[in-house]
């Protein structure tokens with residue numbers, strides 16, 4: 288079926304009435320470059336109206352008991368469960384990720400909804416021993432306000448859900464700016480959320496609104512004084528611009544930015560397991576995950592044989608339409624991504640022993656889409672291009688002699704998102720996870736760098752932004768902490784024993 292017709296059919300089935308306005312922002316599928324819909328973009332006036340609506344909704348929502356807020360997220364999870372196959376297919380059509388990964392992304396939405404429902408009964412603070420007699424101290428957690436959530440093209444629904452499910456149970460309301468490359472999945476999620484709101488019967492309207500458009504068109508969203516939190520996922524370049532724009536107002540930020548993730552393969556590694564993990568992490572989502580494996584540090588004794596195995600696997604991996612069963616690598620998002628991949632390979636050539644793959648495929652069948660053979664590059668040193676994030680399937684491999692050298696090469700990257708070691712040596716594994724090991728927000732043993740579960744806090748250090756979202760205690764970023772001291776005595780002892788007698 289033609290992609291345009293299929294997209295519109297899926298959207299209608301999910302409750303989106305119109306997603307093909309002749310005057311709207313055109314949306315293209317990376318599968319064949321064809322137009323699959325068009326959406327109306329926001330301007331400064333409509334954004335201002337939406338923020339006013341969000342502020343009004345917030346006053347109501349923050350007074351709604353948290354478990355009741357959790358009930359709405361439960362209803363959203365049920366909607367997503369019921370429409371998983373259609374949503375997964377839409378994600379695949381709009382981003383180009385293979386259908387299995389589209390389904391996996393939708394499953395993440397379901398998982399974080401389940402997590403947030405439980406969380407809605409666990410937003411608890413501490414009680415703290417006071418140094419003063421007849422006093423009690425405690426922490427209270429309060430809703431923060433309207434939260435802007437900016438998302439990247441490569442996880443068009445999961446990243447929103449990681450933020451929105453938590454923000455909503457925490458009592459915040461959300462203004463969601465999806466990537467201009469993937470607004471259709473956002474329309475679909477919004478429609479499902481609206482259905483959940485109706486079933487909730489609490490008048491919970493405008494607790495999540497879409498702000499559609501380019502970065503420039505969304506600028507007023509970040510400048511508005513009522514926006515109290517900005518959770519922004521995307522490139523480090525975007526994070527730098529957003530952080531600078533928000534700094535004068537000291538707005539709270541959760542920045543989830545780029546990655547330049549590495550894996551260390553030690554001599555004792557289970558190589559069959561490592562190979563599978565490496566290939567999935569390097570070429571999955573066509574190398575367009577923030578956690579994609581981009582650097583491989585291999586003990587010299589096993590470097591040559593491992594690289595020859597990987598070379599064969601990279602050559603064999605099936606590249607094609609993400610909707611075809613059996614495809615493992617779909618297209619790049621657009622021509623600009625293809626150009627940046629080619630430029631990176633040209634720069635790498637000077638310091639490479641050899642390069643395999645990287646060429647464009649299926650050009651005759653899909654002249655307006657960009658399919659590539661994933662590239663494996665044997666580097667003689669960790670040159671500047673290796674230290675940059677190129678958002679495409681390029682894996683740079685380098686040998687090492689000692690684990691200390693491997694860790695130093697690993698930590699030389701400016702990003703600090705995800706990392707792995709493949710080893711069966713307990714000492715090596717523990718060193719890698721220790722304070723002297725990987726400096727990333729995510730450090731794994733015997734699994735790849737990508738494919739995190741929602742139960743853990745997700746995020747990275749250094750130029751990866753420092754934000755944490757999803758599981759563990761990431762919810763605290765969406766709330767305001769108040770420390771309360773209650774005096775239930777008849778005296779007024781001062782802290783630190785200070786004497787202050789008026790007579």
Ligand code: NAD
Nearest residue numbers: 438439440465466501502521522525528543544545546577
């Ligand atoms: P991008 O930075 O081009 O765009 C991301 C989003 O930010 C889009 O919605 C875009 O419109 C918006 N944006 C860009 N500049 C902005 C500005 N100045 N003000 C406000 N909004 C702005 O990124 P992309 O190409 O969509 O995604 C790929 C990048 O995202 C990669 O670097 C990848 O590593 C990163 N990423 C990170 C994570 C994470 O959790 N750390 C997850 C997914 C993607």
